[in-house]
Every structure is written in structure tokens, then in C-alpha cells.
């Protein structure tokens with residue numbers, strides 16, 4: 001049987017095995033998918049053993065996405081621009097390809113599941129950490145009118161914007177500099193939600209019909225989505241669909257079939 005797994009630390013609460021097993025049933029693909037706890041300094045050794053024993057592919061989560069980036073023999077363009085790898089695939093010649101499906105997972109969730117448009121829109125991204133770096137290239141590939149990256153540490157937003165400037169109109173700024181600007185799509189990629197914090201956002205940031213997306217998710221709406229709703233956002237969505245979306249893109253890379261994410265998102269939502 002073709003063998004897949006997710007490596008992480010911690011890993012106990014990973015939903016990836018449930019998601020990929022549901023995809024396998026849905027598409028009729030014969031595979032196994034397990035979660036594996038890996039010691040902080042043990043990624044390379046564990047990955048070598050996994051592939052030497054015939055493993056076909058891995059998902060990589062915190063804190064190993066940079067280790068996976070170094071481990072891969074070759075990288076997709078989106079993994080290269082993300083600077084991190086969340087998917088490894090053993091190719092037929094035995095070499096290991098590194099990919100990053102987080103950004104496409106988010107873009108597919110936004111466009112296919114929520115029916116929002118990015119193309120031609122004014123997009124604001126909050127945060128300039130690893131999560132935001134991972135989604136910028138697939139987002140810019142949709143050809144938004146402009147992308148503004150706002151971050152507490154302005155220099156990080158500016159540096160990120162500069163390194164993605166060849167992919168489209170993108171600039172970095174502070175939260176203060178958002179005063180009197182208007183956006184159609186706002187994406188929260190800060191980790192502020194994790195601690196129940198909200199970045200300091202000005203009023204009147206949302207255009208009419210604005211859509212707001214949080215890369216985080218939970219049983220209750222995140223503080224950012226509560227704020228967005230109060231500001232009159234037409235639609236709000238959390239990142240549960242991004243989680244399932246990145247898994248679907250990994251499944252596509254490994255198996256050549258793209259699963260339908262919506263039934264899996266519904267099942268997971270009911271379990272939150």
C-alpha cells in the first residue's frame with residue numbers, strides 16, 4: 001500500500017490523517033496516512049527512514065517546514081518563493097521534490113468554496129511572518145489590482161513586499177498607514193488571533209461588499225472576524241477551508257487527482 005504521513009511536533013491533534021483518509025475514500029485511491037511525532041532535532045533522520053522504507057510522500061508542519069525545505073532535492077517555484085516546504089514527494093527516480101501548498105489551498109478555498117474574487121481587487125494582508133510569505137505568490141498569481149502588506153514591524157512588511165515585487169503590485173506599510181485606505185479583500189495572516197488579539201486597525205477600512213478571511217480557525221469566530229462583521233463585511237470566512245485546501249493540493253501532487261474539499265470541511269466543522 002502507498003504510504004504517506006505528516007511529521008510535526010506537537011502532532012497529537014493534527015487533522016491531516018482524517019482529511020487524507022477522507023480524500024482517499026472519496027477518490028478511491030489506495031493509501032495509508034499516519035501522523036508521526038518527530039524530535040526537534042530529528043527531522044532529517046526521520047524523513048530519510050520514512051522514504052528508505054518506501055514512503056511516497058510527507059506533509060510537514062510546525063516546526064519542520066524549513067528543515068523540509070533544506071531536505072528536498074528540488075523545489076517547486078511556489079516552495080522556493082514561500083521559503084518553506086509543507087509537502088514532500090518521492091519521485092520515480094527516488095529524488096525528493098519539495099512543494100508548498102498552503103497558498104494555493106487558501107486561494108482555492110477563497111475562490112472555489114466561498115466564491116469570492118481576488119482578480120482586480122484591492123487586497124490587504126495583515127502580518128508579514130512565515131504564514132504570509134507562504135501565500136503571497138499564489139495570491140499575486142490571481143492578479144489583484146494591488147496587495148498591501150501591513151505589519152506591526154514595518155521593516156518586515158517592506159522587505160516581504162520587495163522580495164515579491166516581480167509577481168505583481170505589492171507594497172508594505174504599518175497599521176497606522178492604513179488610515180483612509182479602502183480594501184475589497186482583507187486577509188489576517190498574523191498569529192494575533194491565537195492569543196485573542198486584534199491588530200490595531202483603523203475604522204472605515206472596508207469597501208462596500210468587502211470580504212474578510214482569517215487564516216486561523218476555531219469553534220468560535222476569531223476576534224478578527226468578529227471585528228470584520230461589526231465593520232460591515234459582506235462575507236467572512238476562517239481558515240478551516242485553507243487547512244483542507246492545502247491538503248487537497250498535496251493529494252493532487254501525490255496522486256494526480258484533486259479531491260472535493262467541501263464535504264470534508266463540513267465534517268471537520270461539525271467536530272470543532
Ligand code: ATR
Pocket residue numbers: 126127128129130131132151152153156189190191192197198199200
Ligand atoms: P507565522 O509562521 O504564523 O506567520 P511568525 O512568522 O512568527 O508566525 O509571524 C507572526 C506574525 O503575526 C508577524 O507578522 C507578527 O508581527 P511582527 O512581525 O511585528 O512580530 C504578527 N503578530 C503576532 N502577534 C501580533 C499582535 N498581537 N498584533 C499584531 N501582529 C501580531
